[in-house]
Amino acid sequence: MKKSVVWFRNDLRLRDNEALYKAAKASDIVYPVYIFDPRMFRLTELGFPKTGGHRLKFLLEAVEDLRNSLQACGSNLVIRVGLPELILPELAARVGATALYCSKESLSEEQKVEIALEEKLNQMKVRMDSFWQHTLYHEEDVPWPIRQVPEVFTSFRKEAEKTVQVRAEFPTITELQPFTDIDAGKIPSCNDLGIREEESDPRGVLHFRGGEKEAWQRISYYFWEEDLLKNYKFTRNQLLGGDYSSKLSPWLSLGCISAKSVFHELKRYEQERKKNISTYWLFFELLWRDFFRFMAKKHGAKIFMINGLNEYSSEFSENHGLFEKWKNGETGEPFIDANMKELLLTGYMSNRGRQNAASYLMHDLGIKWTWGASWFENRLIDYDASSNWLNWAYIAGVGNDPRNGRQFNIESQTARYDPRGEYISHWLADAAISKSL
Ligand SMILES: Cc1cc2nc3c(=O)[nH]c(=O)nc-3n(C[C@H](O)[C@H](O)[C@H](O)COP(=O)(O)OP(=O)(O)OC[C@H]3O[C@@H](n4cnc5c(N)ncnc54)[C@H](O)[C@@H]3O)c2cc1C
Structure with a gap:
């Protein structure tokens, strides 16, 4: 019996999820896992936690939605709190998994975790397969090795638009084998993670709720029901209300929906409804997101430093x-x-x-x-x-x-x-x- 672990990270969805799809195809039993890493909640040197109440609430909702979807497929989501590089090898050993599937992250801290995890899994002869999933363009499809990705957005966009195709979505997994040999665990509360719970102010632009279902409801509203996409370029700089921009960013950042899925839905809208400068502009903004992701991979920890990418320094105060x-x-x-x-x-x-x-x-x-x-x-x-x-x-x-x-x-x-x-x-x-x- 082939068993594998799927480690969910910023890819909290079933649709267009390469790691889950490939694990399900290659294994008899899949153990989906999400880990709350305490490093996400530690205090910064400025005295507040890295993750605050609003952000954590949205994450908890997204994890709960993923668990519900996996349960509807016959499986479950194993929840743990701790260091992934310690928990995942233990879990793989416990269930007798021979492979671990996950998304590949592009930032230095997450990459360190991936390297430590892979070392441990290698010693145990458990294979680790990781997949680039966050962007529109796949890292293997862009016309430059990472060191040579252009530093200026316009150069990146023009060359990429000419030469790269957005890949097709992976099919959605709808059925998985159940498992009963490990405790699935409880989703922690904000309090359990040491973060003060915060309710969103009713004056906010939207009542945002985490999860894949909510992401698709937003697409449905913004693209299809209200037809707001056709004016996006002319409304995107407004400030009040839910309708001036797509508001897809929270779901995109946790991977409740993939950028690729948004792109293919956008193409469908262009075919079935309207193709204009606004539909192009949503794609254009998503390319900024891709660009920054490639830049982060290229420059590593420099992106967090006061002198940034070009070592240019200027005076700032600490008031x-x-x-x-x-x-x-x-x-x-x-x-x-x-x-x-x-x-x-x-x-x-x-x-x-x-x-x-x-x-x-x-x-x-x-x-x-x-x-x-x-x-x-x-x-x-x-x-x-x-x-x-x-x-x-x-x-x-x-x-x-x-x-x-x-x-x-x-x-x-x-x-x-x-x-x-x-x-x-x-x-x-x-x-x-x-x-x-
Ligand atoms: C100082 C600063 C910090 C920001 N921090 C973040 C962040 O942590 N996370 C984040 O997703 N965006 C960030 N942005 C970019 C942008 O402000 C948000 O993506 C956007 O406001 C989200 O609202 P929306 O989904 O309605 O955007 P829309 O206008 O509908 O755009 C569609 C999508 O394109 C992407 N996008 C749009 N503008 C940008 C941009 N400038 N850079 C990168 N991607 C973009 C987002 O994924 C967005 O959801 C930041 C911008 C600034 C100036």
Whole structure:
């Protein structure tokens, strides 16, 4: 009887999941596992945990949804809390598995875990098969070895668009053999993981809920029922409500839906409904996500460093008092404060808000951009290490921006994107009133 372990990471789905699909095809019994790694919840040097309440809640919902889906297939999801490189070899030995399947991550910390795990599994003669699953483009299909992936987005996009095809989706697994020889374990609560539970503020853009089903409901709403995709390019810079952008990022970051699936659904929409600049633009934005993922693989731990990718250094202060004000939406600059309140109270902020809030922290307040990136890491329900840290580095001028950084003029951005102060008063009723007096 062939047994294998499938280690779920940021790929919490059944549809288009190469690791699960290949394990199911090659084995009689599959043991799906998710591990809550305590390193995700440790305190940063700034005194807050790496993962905050909103982000953890979304993750717990996604794990629960995956467990329900696996149960509906006849199987289950084994849950553990601890270090994957220790737990997985023990589990493989216990059930007599001869192979472990998982997604390949591209960031330095996760890669270290993969290397340690593979060493242990090799000693036990358990094969480890890992798959590149996070992006639209497969790493083996792009026309450059990782060291030569272009540093400028436009060069990356133009060459990739010409030469690379997005691969087909893997079929969805619908049936798996049950197992009863190990305890599946309980999904921990926020409290069990030492994180304060946080309820999302009802003023948020959407009631986000983790899980594959919710991801597909969002596609269904945004693409098909409301037909919002056809205007995406012209609405994507707005700030209020659920409809101005796809809001797919939280599900994409945990892999509740694959970027490939979004792409194929987009192509179907273009064939059946409409093909225009907006449909292209959603693809264009997804290419930014791919680009940052390839950059993170190319540059490793440098993406987290104050001097970034190009070793260009500039002076930043470590003013904790001002940083606290920024975090809490109390700087006195209404547009920034409104955005920071939204982030604090919901775990989401628009792309326009993120660009302004980041620029304000580093260029106006002069505070270390890495502090801001850490706070976003704690808050964002769509936190994705490569997209987060490399967007921050880009604005700081130490990333992939050929223009050496961006400073946003907050006054003109407010006038352009919130001309009637509706967004500001949505989040800061008092501040908007006092400014207009
Ligand atoms: C300082 C800063 C930090 C950010 N941190 C993150 C992060 O941790 N996780 C994250 O997913 N995005 C991050 N972004 C990118 C972007 O703001 C979000 O992806 C977007 O706001 C999510 O909303 P949406 O799904 O409605 O986006 P849409 O406008 O609908 O875009 C569709 C998808 O394209 C991708 N995308 C769009 N813009 C970008 C971008 N600039 N960089 C990379 N991918 C992009 C996302 O996957 C997004 O879901 C950050 C941007 C900035 C400026």
